Amino acid sequence: MGRALAVVIWALTLGSVSLFFVKKWWFPTAISSHAPALDRQFLITIIVVGLAFTAAQVGLGYMVWKYRDTGTPGRAKYTHGSSRLEVLWTVITAVIFIGLAVMGQSVWASLHFNQAPPGSFPVEVVAQQFQWNFHYAGRDGVPGRTDPTLIDDSTLNFIGLDEADPNAKDDAVHSVLAIPAGRPVELILRSKDVIHNFFVPQLRFKQDLVPGMAIRVHFTANTPGKYELACAELCGQLHFKMRSFMLVLPEDEHRELTALSQEDFQTRMTELLAKYQLPANN
Amino acid sequence: MSEEHETVHRHPAPTGFIRKYIFSVDHKVIGIQYIMLALVAVVVGMVMSVLMRMNLSWPGTNWPILGTLFPGGAPEGMMTPEFYLSLVTMHGTIMVFFVLTTAPQGGFGNYFLPIQIGAEDMAFPVLNMLSFWVTFVGFVVILTAIFYSGAESTVGPIGGWTGYAPLSALPNSGPGQGMGMNLWIISIAIFCIGSLLGALNFITTLLNMRTRGMSLMRMPLTCWAWFTTAVLALLSFPVLLGGGILLLLDRIALTSFFIPGGLYLSGVLSGTGNFPLHTGGSPILWQHLFWFFGHPEVYIAILPGMGATSHILATFARKPVFGYRAMVFAIFAIGLLGFFVWGHHMFISGMSPYSAMTFSILTLSIGVPSAVKTFNWLGTLWGGRIRFTTAMLFALGFVSLFVAGGITGLVLGQTSLDLPMHDTYFVPAHFHLVMGVASIFGMFAATYFWFPKMFGRFMNEKLGKLHFWITFIGVYCIFVPMHTMGIVGMPRRFAQFTEYEFLATLHPLVVFVSISAIVTVLVQVLFYFNLFWSIFKGEKAPENPWEATTLEWTTTSPPPHDNFAGHLPVVHHGPYEFSVPGAPRDFIMQTDAEAEVTSGNGHDGHGH
Numbered sequence: 001m002g003r004a005l006a007v008v009i010w011a012l013t014l015g016s017v018s019l020f021f022v023k024k025w026w027f028p029t030a031i032s033s034h035a036p037a038l039d040r041q042f043l044i045t046i047i048v049v050g051l052a053f054t055a056a057q058v059g060l061g062y063m064v065w066k067y068r069d070t071g072t073p074g075r076a077k078y079t080h081g082s083s084r085l086e087v088l089w090t091v092i093t094a095v096i097f098i099g100l101a102v103m104g105q106s107v108w109a110s111l112h113f114n115q116a117p118p119g120s121f122p123v124e125v126v127a128q129q130f131q132w133n134f135h136y137a138g139r140d141g142v143p144g145r146t147d148p149t150l151i152d153d154s155t156l157n158f159i160g161l162d163e164a165d166p167n168a169k170d171d172a173v174h175s176v177l178a179i180p181a182g183r184p185v186e187l188i189l190r191s192k193d194v195i196h197n198f199f200v201p202q203l204r205f206k207q208d209l210v211p212g213m214a215i216r217v218h219f220t221a222n223t224p225g226k227y228e229l230a231c232a233e234l235c236g237q238l239h240f241k242m243r244s245f246m247l248v249l250p251e252d253e254h255r256e257l258t259a260l261s262q263e264d265f266q267t268r269m270t271e272l273l274a275k276y277q278l279p280a281n282n
Numbered sequence: 283m284s285e286e287h288e289t290v291h292r293h294p295a296p297t298g299f300i301r302k303y304i305f306s307v308d309h310k311v312i313g314i315q316y317i318m319l320a321l322v323a324v325v326v327g328m329v330m331s332v333l334m335r336m337n338l339s340w341p342g343t344n345w346p347i348l349g350t351l352f353p354g355g356a357p358e359g360m361m362t363p364e365f366y367l368s369l370v371t372m373h374g375t376i377m378v379f380f381v382l383t384t385a386p387q388g389g390f391g392n393y394f395l396p397i398q399i400g401a402e403d404m405a406f407p408v409l410n411m412l413s414f415w416v417t418f419v420g421f422v423v424i425l426t427a428i429f430y431s432g433a434e435s436t437v438g439p440i441g442g443w444t445g446y447a448p449l450s451a452l453p454n455s456g457p458g459q460g461m462g463m464n465l466w467i468i469s470i471a472i473f474c475i476g477s478l479l480g481a482l483n484f485i486t487t488l489l490n491m492r493t494r495g496m497s498l499m500r501m502p503l504t505c506w507a508w509f510t511t512a513v514l515a516l517l518s519f520p521v522l523l524g525g526g527i528l529l530l531l532d533r534i535a536l537t538s539f540f541i542p543g544g545l546y547l548s549g550v551l552s553g554t555g556n557f558p559l560h561t562g563g564s565p566i567l568w569q570h571l572f573w574f575f576g577h578p579e580v581y582i583a584i585l586p587g588m589g590a591t592s593h594i595l596a597t598f599a600r601k602p603v604f605g606y607r608a609m610v611f612a613i614f615a616i617g618l619l620g621f622f623v624w625g626h627h628m629f630i631s632g633m634s635p636y637s638a639m640t641f642s643i644l645t646l647s648i649g650v651p652s653a654v655k656t657f658n659w660l661g662t663l664w665g666g667r668i669r670f671t672t673a674m675l676f677a678l679g680f681v682s683l684f685v686a687g688g689i690t691g692l693v694l695g696q697t698s699l700d701l702p703m704h705d706t707y708f709v710p711a712h713f714h715l716v717m718g719v720a721s722i723f724g725m726f727a728a729t730y731f732w733f734p735k736m737f738g739r740f741m742n743e744k745l746g747k748l749h750f751w752i753t754f755i756g757v758y759c760i761f762v763p764m765h766t767m768g769i770v771g772m773p774r775r776f777a778q779f780t781e782y783e784f785l786a787t788l789h790p791l792v793v794f795v796s797i798s799a800i801v802t803v804l805v806q807v808l809f810y811f812n813l814f815w816s817i818f819k820g821e822k823a824p825e826n827p828w829e830a831t832t833l834e835w836t837t838t839s840p841p842p843h844d845n846f847a848g849h850l851p852v853v854h855h856g857p858y859e860f861s862v863p864g865a866p867r868d869f870i871m872q873t874d875a876e877a878e879v880t881s882g883n884g885h886d887g888h889g890h
Contacts, residue, residue, distance in 0.1 A: 077665030081605035104696030112635035201771030212542025
């Protein structure tokens with residue numbers, strides 16, 4: 001029985017580890033500036049995790065194999081443990097675990113402990129059940145005033161944009177996020193109703209959109225293309241359908257897009273969505 | 283060998299059926315009632331998980347039986363997304379509260395804590411009865427939630443077991459979020475009260491009612507685990523209770539604790555039409571209150587399993603627990619640190635990123651006492667003479683699964699790595715392995731181990747072992763692939779994965795997981811059959827069938843109404859004196875007055 005259990009434990013360990021090792025199912029190719037460092041931290045962590053997992057399981061298998069009761073005379077080893085080993089083991093694990101936690105702060109800090117760099121492209125994001133609205137400031141770079149009392153679904157004014165505000169004249173609102181490649185982007189995240197979450201796997205980024213808050217985040221996407229945008233916080237009945245796209249455009253193409261008037265903007269977005277395909281390694 | 287006893291006044295057992303089996307104040311009967319409740323609840327929870335897996339793997343399929351049972355949730359047999367989400371909510375709530383909190387603590391804790399410390403009963407037997415019946419009412423209420431959401435449909439609340447506001451706070455936020463959601467909150471509030479009463483009882487009993495000689499450091503590790511669990515429950519459940527009451531007030535008294543102003547939902551602005559005016563609330567406050575409870579709850583679920591595992595490993599390895607003192611400190615450290623890590627559920631919630639950093643470091647620190655426990659379990663096996671009973675197999679399975687599930691906490695606990703992993707399948711993979719399956723393995727081990735004591739008969743070992751092998755392999759097949767789904771980025775709580783191109787490649791894994799889950803669930807029929815068949819037909823068990831050392835094995839199987847038949851045992855030894863050199867047998871009972879733990883003379887052939 002002990003040997004059978006050891007073999008099963010080792011086989012399950014091998015199977016589990018190889019699922020991570022062959023990488024048949026893995027992260028999609030990253031496109032953001034912070035992603036390489038994050039992927040490296042993930043790799044270091046998963047190696048530590050894999051080694052610790054394997055060591056513990058191999059050890060467990062070894063114990064049940066080696067110390068199975070074979071019916072021979074004699075008794076088990078009589079010991080109550082070793083304080084020195086306990087202290088040593090505690091110190092080793094504390095150093096490794098807390099070391100990982102400290103290392104794991106750097107990408108986080110680079111994204112969250114700083115304001116968006118000057119010259120970032122700002123987009124106001126307004127999420128709702130089960131739809132994304134991206135509010136572009138237009139040529140003047142100043143977004144028009146919004147007010148929830150002005151929201152009118154019948155005129156497609158989903159974010160309550162105040163048309164009377166001069167700053168709103170050149171604004172565009174679209175369900176797709178179009179951002180420039182290689183330039184920092186600042187999102188101002190809001191929600192009209194419940195909590196949503198902005199998640200693009202290729203960005204290695206995620207942030208809740210909380211009603212009553214305007215959460216500012218920033219990142220830089222480098223590879224032009226069309227990427228799926230998901231809501232990753234349970235937001236109700238059709239949560240699983242709250243999908244949109246993030247278009248990362250070459251800077252000139254993006255500059256041209258954002259200079260367009262509201263109607264031309266919509267037409268151009270339709271063209272761009274057709275032009276860019278989802279990445280093959282999705 | 284002589285045994286000392288303290289003679290005490292003997293309480294006769296009640297004779298009427300109702301006082302004996304229904305409204306019993308006997309901690310043993312109450313323990314069995316809790317276990318029965320968990321056995322019923324876990325079937326409901328498992329069936330729900332199978333329904334969810336069916337919907338995810340074979341979307342759009344017609345299941346006529348579903349249409350009959352849930353005409354609103356699955357019209358024509360096709361599962362609606364809101365029905366899927368209410369299954370998610372109910373599965374989580376029922377499993378966490380009514381299975382993982384009832385069986386380990388209310389069940390086995392109730393039955394064995396008084397016996398293991400040499401007490402006749404709990405400190406407050408009537409309170410004990412009340413805690414069970416309050417919990418039972420909570421379970422009835424949660425069942426009504428899924429069948430009640432107004433006239434037209436049978437869909438429960440859809441907010442997940444975490445019930446994040448304002449989705450949970452607004453009756454107009456979706457189907458099932460009306461009366462179903464109210465019932466969900468009321469059920470949890472009732473459950474909190476039941477658990478609080480239980481926790482008070484456990485703490486008082488353990489501190490005041492230990493028999494002569496049972497010093498704290500002579501207690502079995504199970505008692506340390508139940509005690510720490512009770513302290514966690516005492517400090518965390520009131521916070522959930524308070525939060526739940528505030529949430530209910532937001533819903534029915536139109537307060538705004540968790541609801542900010544200016545909301546626009548389903549085409550209506552807050553303060554206009556039939557959408558009441560709300561202003562000034564904070565959705566994140568709910569998350570703080572919920573997780574201040576929610577994280578200790580994880581340890582409430584698993585600590586008793588850890589205790590049972592330590593206890594059973596020592597018994598069947600025929601060795602003292604390696605580093606008993608370190609194990610006690612580790613339990614305390616886990617319990618204490620468990621109160622300061624709740625923010626790791628909220629890194630990306632909009633909470634201060636500096637708080638996130640602090641929570642992250644504290645979170646990875648909690649891995650240290652967990653690693654100490656694993657190290658000591660392996661140390662306990664080292665040099666042992668392991669007897670592979672079914673109980674032992676499940677305890678060994680617990681160690682394996684605790685490592686497998688716990689270790690990915692090193693990934694999720696890091697702020698940076700939470701950015702891609704949060705709310706993906708990596709998270710359910712992690713917590714199902716560690717707080718779900720590992721805890722349940724601890725309870726399976728406890729069941730096979732203590733069944734002879736509870737019913738005077740053995741469970742069938744052959745069936746038990748078959749149950750172990752398939753379940754052990756099955757749970758690895760279910761939950762390990764979920765990690766890779768999470769790495770690809772598959773979000774949890776999606777009713778279907780058909781909407782996203784990037785999830786298409788995962789379909790084979792999704793189907794594999796579902797088939798593994800269905801097989802594993804079906805195998806549990808073996809366990810149920812074995813359990814109920816053995817109560818009546820199992821092989822008769824003696825007083826101490828496993829040659830174990832602690833007090834529950836000094837009394838009859840099953841123990842009499844007052845546990846020790848009018849006497850209280852007197853304790854002379856630590857809990858795990860196995861294979862003491864020179865002792866006549868390879869175990870020394872805690873009550874054995876004559877055995878000398880340190881002496882080398884004995885009758886085992888070495889001393890003469």
